[in-house]
Amino acid sequence: MRVKVGYFRTRSLRRRLRRCAREVFGWERLRPSQLEAMTAVMEGRDTIVVMPTGAGKSAVYQVPGVLLKGPTVVVSPLIALQRDQVAHLARIEGSAASAVNSAQRARDNEAVWERVREGRLDFLFVSPEQLAKDEVVEQLAAAAPALMVVDEAHCVSSWGYDFRPDYLSLRHVRERIGRPPLLALTASAAAPVRADVVERLGMREAHEVVAGFDRRNITLEVVRHRGNADKRRWVVERAAAEAKPGIVYAGTRREAEEYAQELSALGFDSAAYHAGLSAAERSRTHDRFRDDALDVVVATSAFGMGIDKPNIRFVLHASVPGSLDTYYQEIGRAGRDGEPSRAILAYRPEDLGVQRFRTGSPPDPEVLGGLIDAVHEHRGPVSATSLRERTGLSPTPLTSMLHLLEEAGAVTTRKRGAIAAVPGARRDACVREAVRIASARVDLERSRVEMMRAYAETNGCRRRHMLGYFGETLAAGDCAGCDTCTPAKKAQQAPRRTDDVLSGTGPEPRGPVAAEGAFPPGTRVGHEKWGEGEVMSEEGNRITVLFESVGYRTLSLPAVQARGLLTPVRSNATVD
Numbered sequence: 001m002r003v004k005v006g007y008f009r010t011r012s013l014r015r016r017l018r019r020c021a022r023e024v025f026g027w028e029r030l031r032p033s034q035l036e037a038m039t040a041v042m043e044g045r046d047t048i049v050v051m052p053t054g055a056g057k058s059a060v061y062q063v064p065g066v067l068l069k070g071p072t073v074v075v076s077p078l079i080a081l082q083r084d085q086v087a088h089l090a091r092i093e094g095s096a097a098s099a100v101n102s103a104q105r106a107r108d109n110e111a112v113w114e115r116v117r118e119g120r121l122d123f124l125f126v127s128p129e130q131l132a133k134d135e136v137v138e139q140l141a142a143a144a145p146a147l148m149v150v151d152e153a154h155c156v157s158s159w160g161y162d163f164r165p166d167y168l169s170l171r172h173v174r175e176r177i178g179r180p181p182l183l184a185l186t187a188s189a190a191a192p193v194r195a196d197v198v199e200r201l202g203m204r205e206a207h208e209v210v211a212g213f214d215r216r217n218i219t220l221e222v223v224r225h226r227g228n229a230d231k232r233r234w235v236v237e238r239a240a241a242e243a244k245p246g247i248v249y250a251g252t253r254r255e256a257e258e259y260a261q262e263l264s265a266l267g268f269d270s271a272a273y274h275a276g277l278s279a280a281e282r283s284r285t286h287d288r289f290r291d292d293a294l295d296v297v298v299a300t301s302a303f304g305m306g307i308d309k310p311n312i313r314f315v316l317h318a319s320v321p322g323s324l325d326t327y328y329q330e331i332g333r334a335g336r337d338g339e340p341s342r343a344i345l346a347y348r349p350e351d352l353g354v355q356r357f358r359t360g361s362p363p364d365p366e367v368l369g370g371l372i373d374a375v376h377e378h379r380g381p382v383s384a385t386s387l388r389e390r391t392g393l394s395p396t397p398l399t400s401m402l403h404l405l406e407e408a409g410a411v412t413t414r415k416r417g418a419i420a421a422v423p424g425a426r427r428d429a430c431v432r433e434a435v436r437i438a439s440a441r442v443d444l445e446r447s448r449v450e451m452m453r454a455y456a457e458t459n460g461c462r463r464r465h466m467l468g469y470f471g472e473t474l475a476a477g478d479c480a481g482c483d484t485c486t487p488a489k490k491a492q493q494a495p496r497r498t499d500d501v502l503s504g505t506g507p508e509p510r511g512p513v514a515a516e517g518a519f520p521p522g523t524r525v526g527h528e529k530w531g532e533g534e535v536m537s538e539e540g541n542r543i544t545v546l547f548e549s550v551g552y553r554t555l556s557l558p559a560v561q562a563r564g565l566l567t568p569v570r571s572n573a574t575v576d
Helices: 005-022 032-042 057-067 079-090 108-115 135-141 165-176 191-200 228-241 255-265 279-290 324-331 348-356 367-378 384-391 396-407 427-457 463-468 487-492 559-562
Strands: 046-050 072-075 097-099 123-126 147-150 182-186 207-210 218-224 248-251 270-273 296-297 314-317 341-347 410-413 419-421 522-529 533-537 542-547 551-556 566-568
Touching: 032 046, 032 057, 032 207, 046 165, 046 191, 057 079, 057 147, 057 182, 079 097, 079 123, 079 279, 097 108, 097 314, 097 522, 108 135, 123 135, 123 384, 135 165, 147 165, 165 191, 165 396, 182 191, 218 427, 218 463, 228 248, 228 255, 228 314, 228 341, 255 270, 255 296, 314 324, 324 427, 324 463, 341 427, 348 427, 367 384, 367 396, 367 419, 384 396, 396 410, 396 427, 427 463, 427 551, 463 533, 487 533, 522 542, 542 559, 551 559
Parallel strands: 046 182, 046 207, 072 123, 072 147, 097 123, 147 182, 218 341, 248 296, 248 314, 270 296, 314 341
Antiparallel strands: 410 419, 522 533, 522 566, 533 542, 542 551
């Protein structure tokens, strides 16, 4: 029997990884998905990892980062998240970590760069906004990073629920710093989003690791309300009654303040958290909650990414979120210790109107055309700073529109981030294409709102509905706990205790279950009106498809089969 040399090399790598995890981080056991991803990273392969919140994603770069020769650059969107990761690594003997961000003094940032130049830093945390600065990119290039990590990688995908234009520049940044292997991490990305991430980050032959989305220790519940006053009173009473600590997500800053005050009046240690508070206030609330000094934090969506807390017993949404992606991310902060926890949604159909409004609208064609003209008027490549001065656009809209025009074929990004016109590109045609792309994104966001409504109003298994959204199928009767399934089933499928998932130990999250229907998840299909899409779930007599042009659509399966509404599309994709 012939055995490949690579087999022995892989076994050796895995022994080193396990030993480092045990001796440096104190983790006696790694999950199979963690070990698989770490091995791919050590082999220098581009890797995309999808693991539920709390499943140990950070460990995937932390262990290799100690072993690799050269610094690991971690692109992280929130300063609070960077701070927590740096603090965690600072407690680990044998690792050195720091961050460069706008919250620090210039001399503190310079001290970090000095450590980088001297080779005394294993991990450097930066935000996408920092990487828009040429001097930052140049210093990173000089450091010759061994690994580039993109956290919250779904932000790079136009199909992702939290699309951020600044993330689109990361592909160019990677090229400028020597094209190190890239590790993309996210907690929630369906198959089309993963494919988009791989493409937009320029990942080659990416190794994909998906650990599954089923957090079986979290019981799902939706409580419907008619009047807003009744709902507000119920939210306070329910938050007071639940086991602590917990998080209440409010729709506005004002509501966060009011709920926190009402809970405090009942004798609970409660505090509000939102972007309108000072950095010092937010930091103080964050630290008190982490240290078990608060019973409840009432927050807007600004709170969550940096929460490294295993024992949150409930997450209660006082207003319906704009998508199941957001909801899944936020409820995933509960029960990271594996103990039973609850995800509760206070639902009023009228609240969805606010979310539909927030989906926005496509940019003005005249503004897009003016931006193209500004690029053409400059002889040669032009900097973003110069374009801001010429157009009067602020940084965020400018970045978004430039990437939109790049997708439409009007402009291209050169070295050092300069923008140049594409020779021969027709102005009006490019503007129309840019508007079409932007309109498709608006349609996608609106379809996400409708999928959130469907989750809140379903009479079927809520867990199956949520997993189906991400392309996973739950076997009949396998619900670990939701309000639409019978108490008997809940008792039979009682949540199983897992070890502290923050340490990277404990059993593997439940992965996908293969569907046996006519359109299993992952099937590429075509529609006469909506074009190509990918089947996300098939449940009973319904099928949900994510179309590239209009977003999510739920169709009647009998109608699809009787009228031939969907046709299979051959895919050229290869399986890793």
